[in-house]
Amino acid sequence: MAxxxxxxxxxxxxxxxxxxxxxxxxxxxxxxxNNKATKNDVKRAVEELxxxxxxxxxxxxxxxxxxxSRGKEESLRQAKxxxxxx
Numbered sequence: 001m002a003x004x005x006x007x008x009x010x011x012x013x014x015x016x017x018x019x020x021x022x023x024x025x026x027x028x029x030x031x032x033x034n035n036k037a038t039k040n041d042v043k044r045a046v047e048e049l050x051x052x053x054x055x056x057x058x059x060x061x062x063x064x065x066x067x068x069s070r071g072k073e074e075s076l077r078q079a080k081x082x083x084x085x086x
Contacts, residue, residue, distance in 0.1 A: 009037045009045035035061070 014030040022028040039057040
């Protein structure tokens with residue numbers, strides 16, 4: 001399967017009361033991603049675009065009963081800050 005460009009993998013960050021709690025409590029960020037993206041694509045895109053180290057990627061495909069879910073996949077990952085050496 002061909003690799004997707006980082007800019008095409010992440011569609012937008014998901015912001016809701018529940019996702020803000022995950023960010024604050026567990027350092028986990030939720031994004032809506034391209035449905036054709038693999039976990040490796042998501043990991044690489046987040047690391048490149050946000051300059052963090054991703055420890056794990058979890059994905060979930062939303063119910064097909066919602067019109068907004070076509071071609072999109074929800075992705076949750078735990079990020080560790082990347083330490084830059086000077």
